[in-house]
Amino acid sequence: MTIRFEIVARCGGARRGRVHTPHGSFDTPAFMPVATAGAMKGLTPAQVRGTGSQIILNNAFHLLLRPGAERLARLGGSHRFMRWDGPILTDSGGYQAFSMAEIRDLDEDGVTFRSFIDGSRIHLGPESSMSVQHAIGADIMMAFDDCPPARGDLSDGDYRARVTAANDRTARWLARCVKAHGSRDTQALFGIVQGGTEPDLRRASVDAVCSHDLPGYAIGGVAVGEGSDAIHGTVRLTAPMLPADRPRYLMGVGYESDIWAAAQAGVDMFDCVLPTRNGRNGFVFTGTGSLRLRNATHAEDLRPIDAACDCEACAGGFSRAYLRHLFMAGEMLGPTLASIHNIRHFQRFMADMRSAISDNLPASFERQWPIAVQPAPPVTEGAEPSRP
Numbered sequence: 001m002t003i004r005f006e007i008v009a010r011c012g013g014a015r016r017g018r019v020h021t022p023h024g025s026f027d028t029p030a031f032m033p034v035a036t037a038g039a040m041k042g043l044t045p046a047q048v049r050g051t052g053s054q055i056i057l058n059n060a061f062h063l064l065l066r067p068g069a070e071r072l073a074r075l076g077g078s079h080r081f082m083r084w085d086g087p088i089l090t091d092s093g094g095y096q097a098f099s100m101a102e103i104r105d106l107d108e109d110g111v112t113f114r115s116f117i118d119g120s121r122i123h124l125g126p127e128s129s130m131s132v133q134h135a136i137g138a139d140i141m142m143a144f145d146d147c148p149p150a151r152g153d154l155s156d157g158d159y160r161a162r163v164t165a166a167n168d169r170t171a172r173w174l175a176r177c178v179k180a181h182g183s184r185d186t187q188a189l190f191g192i193v194q195g196g197t198e199p200d201l202r203r204a205s206v207d208a209v210c211s212h213d214l215p216g217y218a219i220g221g222v223a224v225g226e227g228s229d230a231i232h233g234t235v236r237l238t239a240p241m242l243p244a245d246r247p248r249y250l251m252g253v254g255y256e257s258d259i260w261a262a263a264q265a266g267v268d269m270f271d272c273v274l275p276t277r278n279g280r281n282g283f284v285f286t287g288t289g290s291l292r293l294r295n296a297t298h299a300e301d302l303r304p305i306d307a308a309c310d311c312e313a314c315a316g317g318f319s320r321a322y323l324r325h326l327f328m329a330g331e332m333l334g335p336t337l338a339s340i341h342n343i344r345h346f347q348r349f350m351a352d353m354r355s356a357i358s359d360n361l362p363a364s365f366e367r368q369w370p371i372a373v374q375p376a377p378p379v380t381e382g383a384e385p386s387r388p
Helices: 045-050 060-065 069-074 077-082 126-136 156-181 199-209 228-241 256-264 274-280 320-328 333-359 362-368
Strands: 004-011 014-021 024-028 030-033 056-059 088-091 104-107 110-114 121-124 140-142 188-193 216-219 248-250 269-272 283-286 289-292
Touching: 004 333, 014 333, 024 030, 024 333, 030 056, 030 333, 045 333, 056 060, 060 069, 060 088, 060 121, 060 126, 069 077, 069 126, 077 126, 088 126, 110 126, 121 126, 126 140, 126 156, 156 188, 156 199, 188 199, 199 228, 216 228, 228 248, 228 256, 256 333, 256 362, 274 283, 274 333, 283 333, 320 333, 333 362
Parallel strands: 030 269, 056 088, 088 140, 140 188, 188 216, 216 248, 248 269
Antiparallel strands: 004 014, 014 024, 104 110, 110 121, 283 289
16 A cells, blocks of 8 residues: 545535555644654654654655665664654655755756765765655655745746746656656655746646656645745645645645645645744744743743643643743753644644534634734745755
8 A cells, every 4th residue: 555545524625634554544634743864853752642743754865864775774764763653754855955055966867965964975866865765664755856946036037947947857857756666555656846936837837747646746845935925825826736636735834824724725734844943942832823932021921831732841831931941041851842832733733723624614713723814924034944
């Protein structure tokens, strides 16, 4: 079996479903925490499970660098290596061709990186990406793609030329990925749609990628520096064009309002580093907005982060004052508790979203979760993209 997807409820364009994999099933819409290098920084697998997370993400590029694909295969793959018994999805490493543009060379054969570990030259292309992901043993693996940058300061003509080239290269690389993947029946290969923010180029990429009969499809290239309006418009256009009987995955988009808007357009799967990255830096999420725990206003605040949350930090009685103390004192427990809370926050958000879809109560969900309709923070100059 690769995967099996069933839709159990609909609400407008939103779908509630379930994806069945060789390592278990997960409910959709699903949020996947990111264990980039085979670990959720500061958290054990049991703690991640305790947040309600059913599927996690590994990154092929980072695991290629260390411990290395051959060693990982000898050690039994990522499930056994990191002691996670649930489904795993792997990002192919194609995104690093965008995010590490200053230390890579891109050509038709793939991407050559300079390792951030020892400076050595590392090549990754469609075939080697498939090989690494096979070694990892992911239940869902992503095709190697060319992710173009956001428009930025590019002229209209230069932007369209870059996105068109990315579309064409992504299509050629996908055909090579399909061939290299072969007929394996325990790992599902998803294709990635590119096209930037250009509607006609998005349609062209959908046509090319969906010409391959794959178990699922992803929307890429929308977490690279655009604002929420551009993200929402692109997702509303693209998601309904993808096959209705396959899971639809929006890559790297993580703020609650962006997730809610995408789910309403028919997206089923999400991932982002925001919960753990922000948690490690003292930023925590609540149903009405985010908090910075280092702020002096929390120094004597005995309230939990969020009274509605049942996570180990909130239900366990840890106050904002104590959490601030942990961060100010440099204690490791602070980032751990904040990360647990943040992941649980997103899993509660997704669980209530699934219930709202089943009960056809989107307005009730938005009242329960005001953050779902609040604008995401603006993208600032030089902001770090949210994909790993």
